[in-house]
Amino acid sequence: MIPVLWLWGPPGAGKTTVGWEVFEQLGCEGVAVGFVDIDQLGMCPAPPSDPDRHQLKARALDAVITNFRDAGTQCVVVPGVTDPVRGIEPVPHADLTTCRLRASPAELARRITVRGGATDLAEALRHAEAVDGAPHHAVDTTGLSVAEVARLVRDQTGWPDPPAPTRTALRPSEESGEILLLCGPAAVGKSTVGWHVYQQLLRAGRTAAFVDLDQISFSRPQLGHDLRAANLAALWRTFRDAGADCLVAVGPLDQPEDLAAYRAALPAATITSYLLDASRDVLLDRATRRARGESPAPGLAGDVLLAQPPDRLAEIADQAARTVDALRGTGDLHVNTDHLPPAEIARRITTGRGGPALS
Incomplete structure (x- = not known):
């Protein structure tokens, strides 16, 4: 298994930005670290039983972090939205640490408006309300710099405690197409x-x-x-x-x-x-x-x-x-x-x- 830090929360909470900062901090400290945004793992047809692709993304993440591990990576940072009801799906090869990021509704609205893109503001605020107050580690990003949030995340979770790197041959795919x-x-x-x-x-x-x-x-x-x-x-x-x-x-x-x-x-x-x-x-x-x-x-x-x-x-x-x-x-x-x-x-x-x- 490989240590994985999953930063979750609503759109606009700062998951990707803070995750990247943690990733860069660890790289500067000499830790062999990987980074993959969970949203990048689900751009494919949605199975009927998994319309939002949360389970599919978790399976894809499991396959990807296995390659990171086999290439000598000691830990992986993963930001991304989760199912507001089911939470984080199982990732069998991950020694998983989770941390929820939140921000005030006004701050979420400001960030989503500034960055543009396709995020639906009303949907994002509904998502934030649905997950706010969930148990376990949480960091409020309102009014804090990215570096400050990254430090709070690491302090609260104690992540990572990386093992020594190991290397194994990477596996090809036999899938046609x-x-x-x-x-x-x-x-x-x-x-x-x-x-x-x-x-x-x-x-x-x-x-x-x-x-x-x-x-x-x-x-x-x-x-x-x-x-x-x-x-x-x-x-x-x-x-x-x-x-x-x-x-x-x-x-x-x-x-x-x-x-x-x-x-x-x-x-x-x-x-x-x-x-x-x-x-x-x-x-x-x-x-x-x-x-x-x-x-x-x-x-x-x-x-x-x-x-x-x-x-x-x-x-x-x-x-x-x-x-x-x-x-x-x-x-x-x-x-x-x-x-x-x-x-x-x-x-x-x-x-x-x-x-x-x-x-």
Whole structure:
């Protein structure tokens, strides 16, 4: 078993932000730690008996934390909403510590309004009322800094007491099926285009699933593509059991040989890799907008571009442009994202059309 800290509570309580702070604190202290947001583990068809996917997410989490453990990680931080009635579902391989975060209704409303996105405020406040007063560890985040809340969480729970790291070979998946892998450097448009591909497949009647490879594999120290690929394989097993027939995965790629890890982890699946690129000026423009918080998915953990100064953004754009050049000729299809909107690029991917976007 592996120590897992699950931060739960209503939307806007600070689960992801505080969880990331705990994750970074432990990494700086030399603890081998992982981070995965439970909401990132359920983007697939909902079983009829589990319409909100809480049980499915718990099964997916169990598979993922097993890979973290086998890769040498000592503990994992998990933020995420739980079923307000059933609470936290069983996670067999987790030595589980839970901590509920709360905030005043006015503060929840302020945070949800500021961050934007798709969170329904009235539903979030109903959720907060339903879980408020639950027993066990709880921290009120109202009026406190993120660092202060993280310290209170650690003090109240005494977490973690990590075991010595151990390593075991990561397991491939023998599941068949279709996987679309969209990859490339920072700011190239992977997540935005990939999300449009996923939504278009759903509208076309496919039982599709979606995975952001970074979001399921954050680690300190960084464990790279072997862990990302193993976690993708673990989720694909879970999603196939839930009825998915195809999966859209998005993630970084730095060198051509990185693709081999995914094919090794999913030998029975049909993987089509799409290498996305963009010009240096477009990369810089996108990085700058992300730095200002203009993200299609606000609130995601680990955005390396958020609040970066202009000189750092220029360095990131330069490195991304060099990566684009290094990856030319890699993968099955090359996708330029400069001059077409994401929805149109996604349409060409899902329909197999050629034209300027594909070569």
